[in-house]
Amino acid sequence: MSLLVDLKFVSSISHLLRNFKKKADYLWNFSCPICGDSKKNKLKARAYILRSQKNRDRLAFKCHNCGESFYFDELLKRLDESVYKEYVYDSYLERTDGKAQQTEKKEKPPAPTPFPKKTYRPLKPTALIGCPSIASLPPEHPAKTYLLERKIPEPFLKQLYWTDDFPSVVDKVCPGHQFALKKEGRIVIPFLDANFGLIGMQGRALDKNSIRYITVKAFEEAPRIYGLHRLGNTLNKKRIYIVEGPFDSLFLPRCLAVAGSDIPTGLPIDQCLIVYDNEPRKPETCDKIAKAIQRGYRVCIWPDTIKEKDLNDMVLSGYKPDKLRDLIDKHSYAGLEATVRLQHWRKY
Numbered sequence: 001m002s003l004l005v006d007l008k009f010v011s012s013i014s015h016l017l018r019n020f021k022k023k024a025d026y027l028w029n030f031s032c033p034i035c036g037d038s039k040k041n042k043l044k045a046r047a048y049i050l051r052s053q054k055n056r057d058r059l060a061f062k063c064h065n066c067g068e069s070f071y072f073d074e075l076l077k078r079l080d081e082s083v084y085k086e087y088v089y090d091s092y093l094e095r096t097d098g099k100a101q102q103t104e105k106k107e108k109p110p111a112p113t114p115f116p117k118k119t120y121r122p123l124k125p126t127a128l129i130g131c132p133s134i135a136s137l138p139p140e141h142p143a144k145t146y147l148l149e150r151k152i153p154e155p156f157l158k159q160l161y162w163t164d165d166f167p168s169v170v171d172k173v174c175p176g177h178q179f180a181l182k183k184e185g186r187i188v189i190p191f192l193d194a195n196f197g198l199i200g201m202q203g204r205a206l207d208k209n210s211i212r213y214i215t216v217k218a219f220e221e222a223p224r225i226y227g228l229h230r231l232g233n234t235l236n237k238k239r240i241y242i243v244e245g246p247f248d249s250l251f252l253p254r255c256l257a258v259a260g261s262d263i264p265t266g267l268p269i270d271q272c273l274i275v276y277d278n279e280p281r282k283p284e285t286c287d288k289i290a291k292a293i294q295r296g297y298r299v300c301i302w303p304d305t306i307k308e309k310d311l312n313d314m315v316l317s318g319y320k321p322d323k324l325r326d327l328i329d330k331h332s333y334a335g336l337e338a339t340v341r342l343q344h345w346r347k348y
């Protein structure tokens, strides 16, 4: 528990609190959810979240009508069990981060760092409140088992979610499209923009009889791209990888997944490396590579020694993600050389 984590979660429950208003730094006012505050006058608001007097590193809840008061985490627990679980997980990360830094300090004097260490912790989109992150699920949950078996890197399990009722989440992200969908559980893969705004999502079914992936956009013009939030500053000239599947994209840094659509326009072409699946017998894949070369992109032409179909399969057969990246970089070509390589690679 820390002030930082508490502060982050205030916005996660604000929509559950009637007449919620920020009054000052560390002070929010709303109608008390415990006593109803009040049955007669819906405008009454006598409850507060504020910095605890006993422990300045925590927020607390206090109602001046019913007199209830407790720490902020207790309020979370009573309002939304799944948000509370997220909170417990984040607090755990915060504590272990802190510990790691403390032991480092003991071992050697702190070296001056030119840049402050960046902590990468995107906020959960509001539309997904109520969906637990995969990380917070018990180990025997089928979604967690599935992703761990696919060797998805653990940090990303915090950015993938689960819902027992996919249509109800679709209703929140993109109202009006949920009626055609079967009520079932799915892994939720949120498509975020560079500012961590939700622009769409993909639902992955675990049931083999269901449509495997369903993609919805939050608004009509939203690009069908997963991973824009991972790009960071594109002006630094670092390479951007573009792959097909969202799960595959998690094995490479600064990697986008096009999720079945075309390569988006607007990216710096000279920085992009297109990595399509290893399907030399599939005409569609070969055509897509040819088109990318024509548009001036650098593409990966897999060596014949690789038999696996996609990045995830390669990881499952023993490739470490950094070796995979080396392999891709080494087998990337542009222009005429790419065209020649493609001619040799295609098998139909």
Ligand SMILES: [Zn+2]
Residues within 6 Å of the ligand: 032, 033, 034, 035, 036, 037, 047, 063, 064, 065, 066, 067, 068
């Ligand atoms: Zn009250």
